[in-house]
Amino acid sequence: MTQDEVLQEFRDAGALLEGHFILSSGLRSPVFLQKMFIFMDPARTERLCRALAHKIEARFGTIDYVVSPAIGGIVPGYETARQLGAKAVFVEREDGKFALRRGFSIPEGARVVMVEDIVTTGLSSRECLAAIADTPGTVVGAACLIDRSGGKADLGVPLVALAAVDIPTYAPDALPPELAAIPAVKPGSRGIQGAKP
Template sequence: MSQEIIKILKETGAFLEGHFLLSSGKHSGGYVQCAKVLRFPDKAEKVLKPVVEQLKDVKIDKVIGPAMGGVVVSYEIGRQLGKESLFTERKDGVMELRRGFEIVPGDKVIIAEDVVTTGKSTIETKEALEKLGAEVIGVACIVKRVREDIGMPIYYAVDLNIEVYDSQVCPICSTEQELVKPGSRDMKK
């Protein structure tokens, strides 16, 4: 199944190969831009179906995605599971649940992401939701790239182990291939 997901990511231009500057300041030879696959509803359904299969017996009240990357993923997972879909967003650099969205204390929620690379936005979202009384039961994503334990289960369609390099020792830099910053998050300060 994961080969089929990778094929869809490549066909839609979501799986990129080259020389990328990540928001962490590190470099990589691969990058996944899930917005490219999520623009096609039928493909979004296909790449998230394996994730939904993993979640079908998990007790979930709400699906919540951090803006921007998790909004469409949250919607599609919520649609397939028949659950309410919400999103968090940053206000003054802090992840919050806004727009009149509500958490009932004790709500069991799954965080929805497009790609989990470092787990930063997932952990910020978890902290924001727990302050409201939610029980975060895990994160669901199309692509898992994170290698560290982020303190919750990860349900994913494909696990990609794309090498990441410190900028001072990046072997791709020696090829003179242009360095591109494809992501939406500001650079780590």
């Protein structure tokens, strides 16, 4: 699957939105990728995660475990693991820090890849990878559907992405005038309904 085909999947799902968005990092952006519009369609999710699994295998070889951060990474992590024939587990916040819970564990020698939905700054990915480092498994790399940093996010391990796009982000006090003129909405809020797909 080419990068253009991946982005077209997002457009076709109404998941590539334009406006003024407050990202989870606190940064602002004129583009938001509403990945839940992708994940509500099992066939589309399967297509994208199958393509991601092929890229993971090509880069890292056999994978035993896929670990994803809750909650946004659970669906792509599960489906990518299914395509890889691997186990799927996820980390959740416990006392403000990602950890394996629910009895999940990763055995010694297991080859592990961390799978995310979207990477922006890489913060949640690094936190997820730190939690995996506390297990006896071996992290071989990370993967995501879209790397919106355009390859600039440093996760400390190799990152495979179906699409790498450089979508600008801005500090709230350093907005360009055209973005400052648009009311900001936080994804997941009711205000997102007014965005232009």
